Amino acid sequence: MKNILWFVVLFASFIFADDISNLQRVSGKFKQVSSGKTAWSVDYKNHVYYWADKWVRVKGSFVQVATSADNTVCAISEDNRAYRWRNKKWHIMADYEVIFIAVGSKKHIWGISAQNTIIEWDPLQKLWIEHPIEVSSVSVGRDGFVWASAPNNSSFFTNGQWQRSRADFRDIIVDDMSNLWALDVENNVFRLQNGSWVQVFPPALSQLSVSNGKVWGISSCGKIYRFESPVFASESEELLQPIEQTSWSWQELNDVVDRYFPYVYMSSEDRFHPSSVEWLLDRVSLVKKQSGEEVIVAKPPHTKEEVYKIKSPQKGALYYPSIKGTEAKRGDIHTATMYVNAKRINAYQDYTDIQYWFFYPYNGSGTLVIFGEIVPVSLFGAHEGDWEHITVRVDNVTRDVQAIYFSQHGGGEWIFDLSKIKWKNGHPIVYSSKHGHASYPKIGLNKDAFLNVGLVNKTDKGPLWDATGQLKIIGTWDELQSYVSPPQWLDFPYDWGMPRLPYSKELLYKSFPTLPRWTIDLVAPVLKEMWNTIVTGGPAGPKQKGSWDGPE
Template sequence: MGMVGYTVALVVITVIASPCVYGKQLSDQQEIKVQRLLKRLNKPAHKSIKSEDGDIIDCVPITKQPAFDHPLLKNHTIQMRPSFVPEGGSTFTKKEAKAITQVWHKNGVCPDNTVPIRRTKKEDILRSKSIESFGKKRHKSFGKGTHQSNPGEGHEYAIMNSRKGIYYGTKFVINMWRPEVEVPNEFSLAQTWLASGDGYDTNTIEAGLQVCPVLYGDNNLRLFVYWTSDYYQSTGCYNTGCSGFVQTSKVITPGGSFAQVSQYDGAQYGLPMLIWKSSGNWWLMIGEEYVGYWPGNIFTSLGDRATTVQWGGEIVNQRTDGRHTNTDMGSGHFADEWYKKASYFRKLETVDGANTLREPQGLYPYASNGNCYNIKAGEKILKALPVETAFKFPSPLPTFTQGGGFAKGTIDLGGLEVSQVPTFNKVWSTYEGGPDNLGVTFFEPSSVPTGFSILGYYAQPNNRQLFGWVLVAKDLSSNNTLKPPVDYTLVGNTESLVTKQDGPGYFWEPVAPDGYQAVGLIVTNSSQKPPLDKNKKLDFSTMPNGSQTGVLSNTYSPLIYLHPDEEYLPSSVNWYFSNGALLYKRGEESNPNPIEPNGANLPQGGANDGSYWLDLPIDKKGKERVKKGDLQSTQAYLHIKPMLGATFTDIAIWVFYPFNGPARAKVKLITLPLGRIGEHIGDWEHVTLRISNFNGELWRVFLSQHSGGEWIDACDLEFQEGGGSNKAVAYASLHGHAMYPKPGLVLQGNDGVGIRNDTAKSKKVFDTGLGYEVIAAEYGGEGGGVVEPPWVNYYRKWGPKIDYSVEDDVKRIERFLFGALKRAFVNLVKKIPDEVYGEDGPTGPKLKGNWAGDEK
């Protein structure tokens, strides 16, 4: 059975597998027990519907359902809808969101204010091992939080495990198959588990699809829910077999069957499911329908959060004749057969503490009987070893016009010629530890050019595609710049390391001849020393020239997506000046000057001493219009500079916004506008492309975020949709314009409290490679031949000092908060970064710290 971008031959479930007593004569006492249980489970109905699958669906008043027999729910107030749903993440397609209908719908619908409940029959109870165990699990499948610790009792699993953490839900699409079950007291299922606690305090919430003849009396594919708060000892049950799960939907019932099932190499059906915590309760949503919830107060450790999430399949093998059962898991085919043949979970996501859906990281598979059932992960969640998944750009690299030493493949360091080797042979791997607990792999360069010597090896985590290089060098001088080592010193090995690895790895440091410096380490999978010949002022001509920069910009300059609700758009600097922006001088505030379109009348040079600043037009209409910006006029302003000894070229792409909007705070589940906090005039943001001068390949992208930012490796970028384009995609946050590599919510804070940075894809998008101007450059000793526009050398503020009382805004918000929420908000205000207040006007690009140096 697959999982979110995987493939997995599996189907999931834990269930009761019990010998039948059906058909045996009941004692009078047993008959009384059965009738009492039937009366408790089958509440009086307003309407009953006979389904073609043999079920009877009772439409029970929502306030009279079995859930409220639970002693902790006697005075429970029904929550008809969740207070909120998780933000961000993937979206279900319209077809998925509509969801699959249950069979009973063909013969009727339940009235408003009722919920559909599958009627329990006498024979249903008698199929159970005992009357007391009806609808309950007998086995303890979780052990210490995972199934592999105690499969037992014939239960076999193929599951994907999350790493230990804090989880508030999960979202996925589950492939719908009707697995064959060989004998009536076996079952097969596919489900998710959310769990917390240890030992007999283990709490679980479970939901999925199952074929379970002992529970339902047939081999139909059915929806189920389950829960326990004491490790399956005395609490919890399937569906409405006991009190606990509260139904709110009148169209979907736990225990109901589905007619649509997937066919081998044919039509595929998927059921979209979402479980998450809202206002203390754990909600279940299928497609767009709120099915119901597990009240938080029936749990102990799950009353707060889950610590593990699992997705996968389970069967029970009850054969006692030495032969393994023929009961299928999922489609009955191994994961290796992939889509349309093996069952899957896809679009796997988990809910974090900020109520945001995220792709789970660090998942690891477990199959209790790999000879019969297995599970595999697709690249989106568990990436294959990097040697098998080398990163490639969506489109071939451009062909550059000849000129200078740019993109020639080698660089002359003055008698020492160096080159990059981006192809590798795997040397050794470990498969645990490191990012996402997936280990790391070491490589030696392959295809080393003739006459060149290796200067080191390459290593990277296994959770990403292979994207790197090793420098090799060739001595062009007569001074013996390079010499082989005279020996190697073993500096470490992994012989005693208790972890999954390709045998021991050995790390060797070269011993350099007198007067030389050792470079790099050698890694081997043998305790034998490597051979001694194993390891053996920059010219600005390596920088791209003007035409080559044009090609680079058109090829790599990113698309910047603005939030669909963004009202403060970017503009060109000329548009801003031409539409009423004013230059103020200290002491002459009553007589501001209009700014010429190219900024020719701006003061040049000097220092940011507060003598001058820019501001919006004075008239109210003009001010509001200019604050909104003008997307059509927007230009990207490029600064090209050498980096890392001119082995790379940085193209800093600056974007101007006339106005930065107000910030919003998130305090647990509440979003609060922060008045004018965060507002300022004249907002400069930038993206920096780092390009290899060896071959013109994009290496990394820097995204500015308030007063900082982050580097994103090219292999981790999102590229323009449709394929065939090497343009990266960046997302500008609502009002604040900080840039991020993925859409969704990024919280400046922790534990669900902080400043919101909301990003999303929209029709408001700016292609920085279409409208750009080079404002400063260093091309091959020419000084770039670029005339810097006057506004670049304006070293003063691009906005005024904003005078407003933060205390008033804070006190206004505090009046609406109480208790823990109020304390959380007060603590947040104390920690708000200075740049969010934005009281002082920002400076232009040339006064930013990265103009003359590297990104911080």
């Protein structure tokens, strides 16, 4: 009965309310903060500090620090070893690779191993105990309650066992079992109150830590804040309030766009390259599908004018450009256009997000890892029309890059440590994955796996796409919108390719002709989730995606 009640609490509907608190600015700029008896933080040079009415630096270089209400402090070194702070010195906990650590108290220390499995510290045996579940984050309360998040799922640990549930947030932050906080994908902050999730902060924080009611957070550009409420008196300096955005002229926007557009390296094994939309429409037909029948509406050179006429969906009808019987799959990297959308959606910080959109006529079939084996597949993930992008976040005053977002299969990752990104003449380098065209900052397999089953996103230094002279701004915020001449295809309300095949077991069997069917059946639930993720969203045009005028 207790577990049933707990599930009811977890899945309670959202109740949005006026702010019940104020975020207040604290001096300093950091990449990570942890709340405890006092707060500890790590800056972008991996220096570690604790808060004592000001930031006090301690010896050592660490990538992450975690603390608790009983003043237990642990940290992760650059070589992935866990240390504990005792008697003003760092002491290694065990010779074991740990990439993330969470501390609820001296009795409740958890982490994530180098294999992305969750691990629990045994203080008596002084060793890590591994639990067989792959996770992306973990949070532990002072009472030992644990919440661990995994791709597309969340799990929590209670009554001595793991239980799994679906979560509506990207991260759950645990103070104790009765005091849960959450961050959603738009960086809104919520707290569980009386069985309902209540929004307490505006969309401004990218990282959050809570301990004994003390809440610390970091904005997407590294500014640090803490929470003031009737039970937590803060001595902070600056209220987080909407600000007036620094104005740019049209020329200034163009200068920034030109300064930071990415150099994109295609995979050397990928023959499906980007193109401009106009290049595609000059080579393909427009097809109308209705009542199960497909009819060609227009052929080149009339395809463009017919596509431009379609501004809103028509009931019962489906339109799409068809590359069937053409060579349009290959694209044309030499004439490809990089489309730009500049947006300002956060009223609490003075920055601009510059989206660089890439169009590919065709997304090839994927490559998977299944229980450690790399498996090419014939149908999995293949579809016509593929829109990808990166986002460069620029400080409105200094015009410096604050962070870069790399889109990947309906999701993506923000990178705030710019040293993890390669640069060429001041431009970020993007590696486009083989066939899927997901964007990565590095060369490699870039596995996206859950329980050792998932996608392989192979990147290398293949043909270079240099979009110099091929940039086109197609969207911006209201102040500069009058300067923009949006292309006529931008409002096309349908996908940019033929409808994708729905998921079925038979389709899986065809996609993996070399694997025994019992193997496919074993991993089918994970593959189904991947199928629905991979083939959804990519063919939709940029303006039809939520990130066009919303957060990434």
